[in-house]
Amino acid sequence: MASAKLEIRNLTKAYPGVVALDDFSASFEGGKVYALLGKNGSGKSTFVKCLAGAVTPTSGEILIDGQTITFNGPADANAAGIAVVYQELSLILDFTVAENVMLGRFATGGPGNIKIDWKETNTAAEKILKELRIDIPVTRKVSELSVGQRQVIEIAKAMSLHPRVLLLDEPTSALARHEINSLMEVVRTLKNQGVIIIFITHKLNEIRGIADYVTVLRDSRHVGSVPIGVATPKVIVDMMFGETVLQARPDDLRIGEAVSLKVSGLTRHDKFEDVSFDVHAGEIVGIAGMLGAGRSELLRGIFGADRIDGGSVVINGTEVRRPTIPLMKKLGLAMTMENRKEEGLIQIMSVEDNLCLASLQEISHRGLISHFLQAPVAAKWVKQLHIKVSDPSHEVQSLSGGNQQKVVVGNWLNTDPKVVFFDEPTRGIDIVAKQQIFQIMWDLSRKGLSVVFVSSELEELLEVCHRILIMEAGRIIGEVASPETTGIEDLYAMCMGESAQ
Numbered sequence: 001m002a003s004a005k006l007e008i009r010n011l012t013k014a015y016p017g018v019v020a021l022d023d024f025s026a027s028f029e030g031g032k033v034y035a036l037l038g039k040n041g042s043g044k045s046t047f048v049k050c051l052a053g054a055v056t057p058t059s060g061e062i063l064i065d066g067q068t069i070t071f072n073g074p075a076d077a078n079a080a081g082i083a084v085v086y087q088e089l090s091l092i093l094d095f096t097v098a099e100n101v102m103l104g105r106f107a108t109g110g111p112g113n114i115k116i117d118w119k120e121t122n123t124a125a126e127k128i129l130k131e132l133r134i135d136i137p138v139t140r141k142v143s144e145l146s147v148g149q150r151q152v153i154e155i156a157k158a159m160s161l162h163p164r165v166l167l168l169d170e171p172t173s174a175l176a177r178h179e180i181n182s183l184m185e186v187v188r189t190l191k192n193q194g195v196i197i198i199f200i201t202h203k204l205n206e207i208r209g210i211a212d213y214v215t216v217l218r219d220s221r222h223v224g225s226v227p228i229g230v231a232t233p234k235v236i237v238d239m240m241f242g243e244t245v246l247q248a249r250p251d252d253l254r255i256g257e258a259v260s261l262k263v264s265g266l267t268r269h270d271k272f273e274d275v276s277f278d279v280h281a282g283e284i285v286g287i288a289g290m291l292g293a294g295r296s297e298l299l300r301g302i303f304g305a306d307r308i309d310g311g312s313v314v315i316n317g318t319e320v321r322r323p324t325i326p327l328m329k330k331l332g333l334a335m336t337m338e339n340r341k342e343e344g345l346i347q348i349m350s351v352e353d354n355l356c357l358a359s360l361q362e363i364s365h366r367g368l369i370s371h372f373l374q375a376p377v378a379a380k381w382v383k384q385l386h387i388k389v390s391d392p393s394h395e396v397q398s399l400s401g402g403n404q405q406k407v408v409v410g411n412w413l414n415t416d417p418k419v420v421f422f423d424e425p426t427r428g429i430d431i432v433a434k435q436q437i438f439q440i441m442w443d444l445s446r447k448g449l450s451v452v453f454v455s456s457e458l459e460e461l462l463e464v465c466h467r468i469l470i471m472e473a474g475r476i477i478g479e480v481a482s483p484e485t486t487g488i489e490d491l492y493a494m495c496m497g498e499s500a501q
Contacts, residue, residue: 003030003194004065004081004164011060013046015398017390020046022220024060030164030194033187034225035207037200038217039240039430041388041400044200045087047217048167052084053077064164081164085155085171087200087401087428088341091142098125098138101157128160133182147339148291152179159186165196170401170428172206179291184210202430203457204233216240241432249438249463249484253445256281259314260450261333261419263302266311271297272474275311279419284441284451286461286483289471289495295454296338298471299421303335304328305343316418329358332418336408336425338454340401344408347397351389352378354396354407359414381410386436402429409440419450426460438464458491470494 006028013021021043028034038044049055051062053071061068064080071077077084091100098121099106107120125138134152142150155171168187172180187197187210199211207214207228214231216223216239223239261279266272272294279285287295300306302313304323313320315331337343345354355378356363363373378392385406389399396407405425412420422441426434441451441464455461461468461483468480468491478494480486 004196005029006165006196007061007063007066008047008051009061009063011047011050011062012058013050013055014058019220021050021057024217024220024222026215026222026225028165028196028198030196031191032212033191033197033199033210035199035201035211035214035228036217037202037204037207037214037236037240039402039432041220041403042217042240042430043220044217045169045400046220048084048086048169048198048200051077051082051165051167053082078161082167083158083161083163083165084167085158085169087170089147089150089154091150091154091157093143094141096139096141097129097136097145097153098122100142100153101125101128101138101160103157105160125156125160128156132156132159132186146292148179152183155183155186159190163190163195165198166190167198167200169200170202171199172201172203180206202428202434204236207231214239218242237431240430250442253282253284253442253466255283255466256448260316261302261452262314264312264314266298266301266313267309268297268301268306269309270474271306272301272471275474275476277469277476279450279452281448281450282445283467284445284453284465286453286455286465286468287471288455288458288461288468288480288491291456293471293495294474295471296423297474299335299423299452299454300337302328303333303421305335305337329415329417332416333421334358334412334415334417334419335421336405336412336423338423338427340405340408344411345396345404348395350393351382351387351396351399351407352392355381355392355410356414358411362414377414381407381414385410385440402433405429406433406436409437413440417449419452420444422451422453424454424456426455426457434460458495459488462486462488462491 008024008026011021011024024047036044046055050057053074053076069080102121102125107117107124108115122138129136129138134156136149142153171183191197201207211228213225213227214236215225218240258281259278260281264276266275275298289295301308302323304325304327313323315333318331320327352374356374360369363369363377382389382392387406388403396404409425425437441453444451453465465483468483469476470478480491
């Protein structure tokens with residue numbers, strides 16, 4: 001495959017009240033990986049959507065090999081050799097893996113034959129997954145897969161197009177380490193074939209071993225591109241945010257004597273077994289583990305989102321053996337779900353509505369939602385969480401992923417909880433937004449609230465938490481009592497069951 005060249009000239013996309021992409025010009029060459037960085041709202045997602053044919057630019061040009069191209073939709077972008085793996089998954093949950101990977105390109109008996117050859121379709125999908133070292137049966141429904149497994153199927157779907165330009169929008173956010181390594185090998189293979197690869201991530205450590213250049217957007221404009229050899233962390237952060245001072249973990253967080261949450265022998269068959277732990281008032285407890293360890297499933301079971309088969313939960317002195325979301329919410333438990341798109345937000349509703357979903361009783365009058373009561377509540381969280389939106393009445397789906405996450409957090413903080421579960425709250429969020437989420441946790445701790453924090457980014461747990469529990473295969477196998485004295489290498493080893501004791 002000959003190396004391609006992609007040119008972006010003065011690309012602009014304006015919405016009412018917001019310029020999402022402002023006069024962006026850059027060039028990208030085949031056989032190179034470009035790490036595209038920028039804080040939430042910087043224009044990354046808009047750029048991706050323009051290049052993918054999902055959004056029509058207000059002005060500007062997109063050229064491939066010197067030829068100006070225009071898209072009437074994503075199919076035109078695919079035909080031009082552009083494939084995208086979005087941060088938010090776009091799989092059809094009721095379809096099989098093979099149906100999703102081969103969607104729109106099912107094998108048939110030949111020209112004029114409209115009957116699908118399912119055997120050939122499955123074989124073609126199996127070949128793609130085998131090349132990517134993905135060990136998932138192609139006949140399995142996507143709805144049965146974990147978030148991480150769904151992500152790799154999304155990647156396989158894009159790879160099946162044999163693209164000349166590949167955009168990866170936070171592709172590793174839900175992947176385990178071995179899955180990330182497999183993806184990076186695929187990226188290197190495509191790079192050697194002359195493919196242009198634009199890799200969007202907030203994990204700065206990822207780009208060091210894969211990127212050739214770092215391209216940065218700030219406030220919807222292209223700040224510049226630098227070779228990876230000179231892109232030190234300070235250079236990157238300064239390009240993304242200007243002079244920014246990151247917050248250190250406060251030393252004034254105190255753990256109280258009272259136990260806010262006590263979990264005893266909690267079990268859900270095939271998910272987690274005989275899990276017991278306590279969380280004290282003001283304590284921030286992290287839960288670490290590899291993908292599939294049962295971290296999210298455990299939180300969902302305690303919260304009442306999924307059934308439990310045994311054990312009990314005591315929250316603020318009240319024992320519960322059959323948790324339900326209404327009951328746990330009434331007892332002071334809040335949870336921000338891992339999958340914000342499907343379980344944390346209602347995409348077609350406004351930012352204002354989404355900020356008040358969990359507290360409808362408080363902003364209603366005689367059973368009717370009161371905009372008079374809702375508006376100031378929403379405005380409060382927009383301001384406190386620095387949610388970038390020109391008007392809270394706009395649909396939440398118009399926000400960047402990071403700002404959507406802030407809406408999820410604000411919605412649950414609005415219920416005045418006593419214990420808060422944060423399940424992967426920083427996934428797909430930039431450095432500044434992450435620090436804002438951490439500050440929320442620290443502020444809750446100062447107020448005497450308890451926090452349980454699940455994150456695949458082990459560095460975050462070491463920075464934020466008082467104590468870290470280690471899960472493997474649905475069980476707690478160890479504990480880090482002093483995160484500030486634990487190295488990241490040791491924590492990774494514990495999560496893999498190597499040095500848990």
